[in-house]
Amino acid sequence: MSAKLIVTVFGAILIILVNWYFFFSKRKTKSVGVQDEGIQEVRINVKGGYEPDVIEVKKDIPVRLNFYRDETNDCSDTIVFSDFNIRKPLPAYKTTAVEFTPKKEGEFGFTCGMGMLKGKLIVKKDF
Amino acid sequence: MAIDPIHEMDAKEEKAERIDIPILGMTCASCASTIQSGLAGLPGVDKASVNFATSKATVLYHPEKVNVKDLAKTVKQSGYAVGTVSVELPIQGMKCASCVTAIEKALLQKNGITMASVNLATEKARVEYIPSEISLAEISKTIEGSGYKVIQFPQEEKLEDVEEILREKENKKLKTKFLAGLILGIIIFFGSMPHWFPWIPTFLNNFFVLWAFATPVQFWIGWQFYKGAWGAFRHRNANMDTLIAVGTSAAYLYSVAATLFPSFFESGGIKPEVYFDTSAMIIVLILLGRLLEAKAKGQTSEAIKKLVGLQPKTARIRRDGKEMDIPVEEVLVGDEILVRPGEKIPVDGVVLEGKSAVDESMITGESLPAKKEQGDEVIGATINKTGSFTFTATKVGRDTALAQIIKLVGEAQGSKAPIQRLADVIAGYFVPIVISIAIAVFVIWFNFGPDPALTFAFLNFVAVMIIACPCALGLATPTAVMVGTGKGAENGILIKGGESLETAHKLDTIVFDKTGTLTKGEPEVTDIVTAGSFSEEDILKYAASAEKASEHPLGEAIIKKALEKGIELESPKDFNAVEGHGLEAKVDGKAVFIGNKKLMDNRKIRVGEMEEKADTFAAEGKTPIYVSLDREFAGLVAVADTLKENSILAVKKLESLGLNVIMLTGDNRKTAKAIALKAGIKDVIPEVLPEDKVREIKKLQSEGKKVAMVGDGINDAPALAQADIGIAIGSGTDVAIEASDITLIKGDLNGVVAAIELSKRTIRVIKQNLFWAFFYNTAGIPIAAGVLYPFFGILLNPIFASAAMAFSSVTVVSNSLRLKKAKIRI
Numbered sequence: 001m002s003a004k005l006i007v008t009v010f011g012a013i014l015i016i017l018v019n020w021y022f023f024f025s026k027r028k029t030k031s032v033g034v035q036d037e038g039i040q041e042v043r044i045n046v047k048g049g050y051e052p053d054v055i056e057v058k059k060d061i062p063v064r065l066n067f068y069r070d071e072t073n074d075c076s077d078t079i080v081f082s083d084f085n086i087r088k089p090l091p092a093y094k095t096t097a098v099e100f101t102p103k104k105e106g107e108f109g110f111t112c113g114m115g116m117l118k119g120k121l122i123v124k125k126d127f
Numbered sequence: 128m129a130i131d132p133i134h135e136m137d138a139k140e141e142k143a144e145r146i147d148i149p150i151l152g153m154t155c156a157s158c159a160s161t162i163q164s165g166l167a168g169l170p171g172v173d174k175a176s177v178n179f180a181t182s183k184a185t186v187l188y189h190p191e192k193v194n195v196k197d198l199a200k201t202v203k204q205s206g207y208a209v210g211t212v213s214v215e216l217p218i219q220g221m222k223c224a225s226c227v228t229a230i231e232k233a234l235l236q237k238n239g240i241t242m243a244s245v246n247l248a249t250e251k252a253r254v255e256y257i258p259s260e261i262s263l264a265e266i267s268k269t270i271e272g273s274g275y276k277v278i279q280f281p282q283e284e285k286l287e288d289v290e291e292i293l294r295e296k297e298n299k300k301l302k303t304k305f306l307a308g309l310i311l312g313i314i315i316f317f318g319s320m321p322h323w324f325p326w327i328p329t330f331l332n333n334f335f336v337l338w339a340f341a342t343p344v345q346f347w348i349g350w351q352f353y354k355g356a357w358g359a360f361r362h363r364n365a366n367m368d369t370l371i372a373v374g375t376s377a378a379y380l381y382s383v384a385a386t387l388f389p390s391f392f393e394s395g396g397i398k399p400e401v402y403f404d405t406s407a408m409i410i411v412l413i414l415l416g417r418l419l420e421a422k423a424k425g426q427t428s429e430a431i432k433k434l435v436g437l438q439p440k441t442a443r444i445r446r447d448g449k450e451m452d453i454p455v456e457e458v459l460v461g462d463e464i465l466v467r468p469g470e471k472i473p474v475d476g477v478v479l480e481g482k483s484a485v486d487e488s489m490i491t492g493e494s495l496p497a498k499k500e501q502g503d504e505v506i507g508a509t510i511n512k513t514g515s516f517t518f519t520a521t522k523v524g525r526d527t528a529l530a531q532i533i534k535l536v537g538e539a540q541g542s543k544a545p546i547q548r549l550a551d552v553i554a555g556y557f558v559p560i561v562i563s564i565a566i567a568v569f570v571i572w573f574n575f576g577p578d579p580a581l582t583f584a585f586l587n588f589v590a591v592m593i594i595a596c597p598c599a600l601g602l603a604t605p606t607a608v609m610v611g612t613g614k615g616a617e618n619g620i621l622i623k624g625g626e627s628l629e630t631a632h633k634l635d636t637i638v639f640d641k642t643g644t645l646t647k648g649e650p651e652v653t654d655i656v657t658a659g660s661f662s663e664e665d666i667l668k669y670a671a672s673a674e675k676a677s678e679h680p681l682g683e684a685i686i687k688k689a690l691e692k693g694i695e696l697e698s699p700k701d702f703n704a705v706e707g708h709g710l711e712a713k714v715d716g717k718a719v720f721i722g723n724k725k726l727m728d729n730r731k732i733r734v735g736e737m738e739e740k741a742d743t744f745a746a747e748g749k750t751p752i753y754v755s756l757d758r759e760f761a762g763l764v765a766v767a768d769t770l771k772e773n774s775i776l777a778v779k780k781l782e783s784l785g786l787n788v789i790m791l792t793g794d795n796r797k798t799a800k801a802i803a804l805k806a807g808i809k810d811v812i813p814e815v816l817p818e819d820k821v822r823e824i825k826k827l828q829s830e831g832k833k834v835a836m837v838g839d840g841i842n843d844a845p846a847l848a849q850a851d852i853g854i855a856i857g858s859g860t861d862v863a864i865e866a867s868d869i870t871l872i873k874g875d876l877n878g879v880v881a882a883i884e885l886s887k888r889t890i891r892v893i894k895q896n897l898f899w900a901f902f903y904n905t906a907g908i909p910i911a912a913g914v915l916y917p918f919f920g921i922l923l924n925p926i927f928a929s930a931a932m933a934f935s936s937v938t939v940v941s942n943s944l945r946l947k948k949a950k951i952r953i
Contacts (some may be wrong), residue, residue, distance in 0.1 A: 006573045011570035015563045022365055022559040027387075038206030048358020061208065067172055072297050073355055074424070089537075099151070114557070115551035115665030116366050117359070 031056040032063070044119075046076045046090060050110075053119040057118050058126065059105055065098045078113030081121070087113075143173050146195060146238055146260055148184040149210030150177070150202060165205045169193050190236060194248070195257075199241035211241050211255040214263065218245070218252055219276040226275065233273040237261060258524075262457045299419055308348040308411040312404075315340050319404040323383035341403035345379050345790040349410040351673055365558035367598055371413055373562070374592035378406040389728040389747050397579045402586075409593055410930040416933025420598075425942035426947075428605050430613025431540065434533050437489055437508040442473035445517070462520045466511045467649055474507040474523045481516025485509050488796065490528060491873040492619030528872075535621050535870075539612040544625030546893055547604035550900070557597040561908070568912045576913075583913070586925060594928035598936040599903055606943035611889030614946055619872040620882045627868035631852050631886035633833050637781055637879070638812075638824065640838035640846075641792035641799070644856055645806055646768040650680055652688035654765035656740055660736035661761040668694050670754045670764060673719040676702035681750060682710075682721075684766045705729075709752075720755045727753045729761070734760050748794075748801030770806055777876035778807045784883060787832075791823060791846075796839075820846035838880055847885055854879055881951045888949050896939045903935050913949040 032040045032055060039062045045051040046069040057063050067079055069090040079098060080087045090096045102108075102123040110119045140398060150162060166175035171192025177184045186198055194666055199209045208826035221227065227245040228250060234243035239260025245252045254266055267277040317324045318331035318340070346353075352375070355368030382401035385392055389399035441452050447464045455473045458464065463479065466472055472485065484496035489510045496512050499505055505518055505525045524530065565588050572584035609626040615622045622628055639645050655663045671689035674682030689696060699712035699719075708729065708895050709722015720730055724741065727734050732755045734741075741751035741763055753760070778788050789810040790803045799813035812823055820836075824846050829851045836843065836850035844866040847853025855867035856874050871878035911928050915921040 007573045008570050011566045017565050018559055018562050018566070022363055024554075025363055048355055048360075048368075049362020049364045051362065053362055071358070073358075074421075075355075111551075111555065113605060114597070115554040116597065116601070117362065117364050118555065 018080070032058075038062065041066065043068060043095075045070055046079075046117075047071045048073070048076070049117050050119040054122065056122045056124060057102060059102055059123050062099065062101045063121075066095050067098065068095045069093065075114065076112050076117055079110060080113060080115075081108065081110045083108040143187045144190055144238055146186050146188070146198070146257075148186065148195075148198060148202065148257060150184055151208040151210050162202055162205045162207060165201045166198060169197060169201060172198075181732040190238070194235050195237075195239060195241050196235055196243075209255065210240055212258050214254050214266075216254065216267065216270065217278040218250055218270060219278050221245070221250060222276060229273050230270055230275060233269055234266070237265070237269055240266070258456070264457065298421055299417070301414065301421070304348045305411065305414045305418055308344050308414060311340050311344050311348075312407045312411040315344070315407045316404045317572075319401065319703065334382075337401055337403045338383060338386050341379065341382070341407050343406040344410055345375065346416070349375060352410070352413075354860045365562065367596075369558055370561060370592045370595055371409065374589045374925070375409050377404040377585070377592075378402040378409070378589050382406070395581075397581055400582065405586075405645070405752055405925050406587065409573045409589075409928045412926070412929045412933045416937060418804075419933075419937045420602075420940060423937060423944060424602075424606065426944055427609040427615070427940065428540065429947075430610075430616055431533065431536050434486070434529065434536060434616065437529060439471040439473040443467075443470075456524065458521055460521050460523055463517055464520055465515070465517050466505075466596065467515045468511055468513055469485050470511050470520075472505050472507055472509050472511055474520045475527045476505055476507075476518040476520045476522070478503045478505060479517045479519055481514055483514035483516050484512045486512055488891075490532070490619065492617065493873050493875070532616060532621060532872075535623070536612060536616045539622055539624045539627075540609040544604050544608055544629045544890075546629055546890070546897070547625070550600045550603060550732055550897060554597050554600050557595070557600070561591065561595040564827060564908065564912065572913065583922075587911065587913045587922070587927040590923045591908055592930040593925050594907045594911040594923070594932050596900070596904060596907070596932045596935045599896075599900035599939045602936055602939050602943075604893050605895060606940050607889050607892045607946065610943045610946040611885060611892070614949065614951070615882065615885055617879075618881060620878055620885065621870040622871065622882065622886070623868045627852060628886045628889050629837070630833070631869065631883055632890040634786060634835045634852060634883065636787045636789060636827055636832040637835045637837065637883075638789045638827070638846075638850070639808070639876075640836070640843050641790055641794065641802065641821070642768060643839050645774045645790065645808075646770055646802070648768065650750070650766045651769050652684050653766055653767045653769065654744065655762060656737065656761050656765075657762040658735070658737060661756065663762075664692070664694060664760045665756065666754050666764060667692060668696070669714050669717060669719045669761075670721050670752075671754055672697040672714040673699045673702070673721055675699055675708060676712060677704060677710055679710075681752065681766045685752075685764060698750065717757050720758075721752060723751075724753060727755065730755070730758070732758060732760050738765055744795060745802060748798040748805070768802075768804070771874070771876060773875055773877045774806050777880050780877075781883070782807075782879040784880070784887075786883070789827075791820060793817065817842060821849045824849045835879075835883075837876075885949070885951045887947060888951070892943055892946055897944055899942070900935070900939060903931075907931060907935075 032042045040057045041064045042055060043066045044055070046067050048071070055065070067090050068074055069092050072092045077090055078087060079090050081094070081098065081100070084100050086098055086100065088096055088098055102121070105123050105125055108121045108123065110121060111117060131444055161176070163177040164176050166172055166177070166184060171189045173187040173189070175184060175186045184202065188198065195937060199211070208575050218230065221230070230245045231243045234240050234252070236252060239257045240254060241257065242255035243252065252270065256266060266855055270277050314331065315337055317327045318337050321327065321332045352368045352372040355366065356372035359366045359369060382403050385399040385401050392399040413727050439455050442455050442458045443450060443452050443465045444458060445465060447575055450465065452535045458474050464473060464476065468483070478499050478501050480501055482500045485499050485505060486492050486496050488504060490506050490509055499516065506529070508529045522528070568591050569584045569588040572587050573580050576583040595812050604625065608628060611628060655666055657663060657666060667685065667689040671694065672684045674685050675696060686696070699714050702710065702712040704710045705726060706724060707725040709720065711718065711720050713719070719728055720732065722736070724738065734753060737760065742754070744751040744763070744765040749765040752764045752766060754764060756760055781788050787810065788808050789812060790799065790806065790808045791812045792799045793815055794802070794813055796813045799811045803809070803811045820843065824834055824836055828851070834850045835852040835854055836846045837856065838847055839855040839856055848866040853867040854869045854871065857870050857872050869882050871882070910921070911923045913922055
């Protein structure tokens with residue numbers, strides 16, 4: 001009886017942990033400074049995910065996200081910013097720039113082509 | 128139409144040089160003006176003009192006062208980037224720091240070089256340049272001109288090649304691993320089942336021996352799953368690799384525990400058993416699935432590879448009277464290019480002299496060779512068949528039809544169809560939810576399952592993890608879109624993307640513009656009726672000769688007819704155009720009047736019963752032209768814009784697809800009706816001014832119709848954009864039509880039918896794929912969890928789960944590949 005109870009409690013905790021970790025835990029955030037060229041530029045490493053995967057940018061200033069895909073794993077071969085109508089192939093071991101100017105404040109997700117790798121772009125008026 | 132900045136400015140002084148700088152990052156027209164004012168403000172710049180549409184800055188500057196580097200810097204300071212290529216050239220013969228400056232200076236004086244930095248230590252020059260302005264060969268020559276040697280000529284690397292090589296390597300590794308895994312897996316499999324295979328040497332039944340065989344499978348062959356899972360885990364993502372890594376690790380670790388501590392299991396009343404065969408076979412089967420999937424996925428992008436492969440390598444040009452072979456990248460607009468029979472035409476252009484037949488099937492999908500003579504357009508990458516000719520290059524590099532097609536197809540293949548949205552949302556939550564379900568399954572079996580509960584709980588946990596397949600969901604739409612758009616491109620149909628495909632299959636109304644779309648857009652002589660003793664030849668000879676002085680399109684039709692008949696034309700004298708009536712002239716001493724009835728009435732020429740005939744022509748949608756010679760009525764010439772050969776068939780086909788076909792035209796009701804009748808179209812919207820076309824489309828849409836508009840890309844652009852699907856009829860090299868969702872490279876209307884059929888088929892395949900992927904996961908996961916066990920005693924062995932999972936994505940991709948074989952031509 002006690003073994004069943006332990007397994008049940010342990011299982012429940014594990015389920016909560018899994019969901020918390022993948023859906024609700026805090027992600028690493030990187031705020032992007034404005035470069036001399038007047039562009040907010042950041043390099044994002046792509047390997048099983050995006051590093052950094054939460055990017056803070058300022059509104060109305062052009063953004064250039066340089067995705068460097070550090071693998072040949074097919075999962076990450078496309079980057080999608082559905083709110084900005086951007087879908088770009090990311091060739092392996094190459095840097096691909098994604099450029100746009102965010103005009104609206106808010107949080108915008110970006111994903112891989114299959115929606116499994118996730119990142120977030122936070123557009124703020126000011127940091 | 129955009130004004131060509133080159134023509135806008137003339138070089139003020141002889142010394143001023145012109146450069147086109149490609150600019151990246153412009154989002155609006157105001158960006159263009161920012162850059163323009165920045166450039167124009169530089170000393171030494173005569174004029175700067177920035178075109179937002181072409182993303183280019185055209186600058187007239189004096190190289191002695193300002194160099195390209197400064198221009199590039201100004202562009203960068205305005206917040207934009209310059210589209211340059213960077214190259215590293217190894218240099219020989221540099222001895223001191225002054226050599227460095229000498230080379231840098233020489234390079235920076237060159238038009239088109241935006242950055243030059245020479246490193247004495249590494250003996251290399253790093254040069255950033257604008258490829259359309261200066262070639263690598265010219266850069267090397269400049270360095271050599273200042274007394275140094277460029278050791279080797281680096282190949283400008285091609286992205287596709289690098290990708291290809293990496294993929295190849297990856298595949299080879301995968302194959303080796305699979306084979307090794309297969310051998311080890313079979314040994315473990317046999318060894319694990321002594322009751323089935325009693326003839327196996329007994330030492331193979333030993334748990335420790337099985338462990339030894341399973342370990343390399345788990346951690347060498349299966350290493351990629353751990354790597355992928357860990358990479359994703361660090362980013363709080365979970366994917367296929369996570370499921371496989373966790374699932375197989377569970378089986379492996381359980382078996383290790385049973386091997387090392389059998390007494391622990393026995394004390395709990397459980398027979399210690401190992402599942403090394405499960406973990407090993409899962410890994411081997413998934414690898415096999417990945418191999419097959421990679422192969423199939425490679426085929427989905429074959430169309431674009433084929434297009435890239437069409438690109439010619441060299442061109443034979445004539446410069447300064449000399450013939451030479453040069454790389455196709457170095458061909459400039461205006462170059463005179465020679466093409467011999469059997470050769471590939473290197474770039475787009477217009478025939479200067481010579482005649483030939485050209486096989487354009489690879490671009491337009493048209494199987495019959497196209498005749499080419501002076502003034503005709505030729506398309507790069509097509510193959511010259513019969514004769515030799517020379518032509519002037521009009522589009523090179525990224526502007527050629529082929530380059531545009533590659534770009535368009537590439538973009539289309541990467542695009543998303545709205546139908547995919549649900550699958551995408553699910554894929555995002557899929558893996559963590561599956562892990563949660565698997566844990567719940569374990570707990571339920573452990574608590575309520577039959578004995579041995581731990582074993583059941585454990586095996587079902589692994590089966591759920593392994594059978595779940597988010598890949599099938601993720602591959603369902605994109606692979607079909609890739610194959611579908613690729614198939615279109617092979618047949619001269621360029622589809623903008625997944626969304627266009629999806630909308631196209633929902634269409635119920637299709638509107639054709641008349642002139643140039645249904646009809647050829649060039650009036651032709653359709654009938655000649657003679658009066659009195661005059662012959663057809665007389666009428667054609669005198670009328671055509673007189674028309675030589677006019678530029679009226681109806682006149683051109685008559686001249687064309689006369690020339691076709693081999694009639695020699697005279698030069699007209701005393702030519703006089705009579706506004707709104709026609710013309711009069713003297714040919715061969717005879718007074719010729721050509722025009723409408725009013726002209727005849729005016730000149731008091733009696734036409735008798737011919738007026739009735741003329742009315743009949745008008746009712747048939749033709750324009751009757753009266754001709755008189757020496758004040759005597761000679762006959763009627765009927766001129767009409769004729770239907771394209773395939774219009775009738777295309778209309779019929781579209782109607783059989785259930786579409787309502789409508790013709791839109793500026794013609795009056797009577798003429799419009801007559802032409803529509805010929806084409807087999809029942810609905811006509813006549814007397815529509817060009818600017819009102821958009822309104823008519825909107826009206827149809829407001830009635831709840833899904834409307835496609837078929838027209839040419841220039842005059843009909845607003846209507847094409849307004850329609851749910853704009854289908855632009857292109858011609859030859861003009862392929863990048865912005866306003867359209869579908870572009871037909873060839874003017875043939877069968878392409879419209881083919882495009883709609885293709886979209887229907889693609890969407891059907893997508894739906895099948897999505898159904899299969901959803902069905903597979905929604906049925907597979909519960910079965911793996913053991914829901915059938917209480918009723919039928921059915922449980923899924925994790926090995927079968929892995930086989931099912933591996934082949935589910937292969938099934939989806941193979942289904943998409945069926946589109947390649949689809950017959951969409953009429």
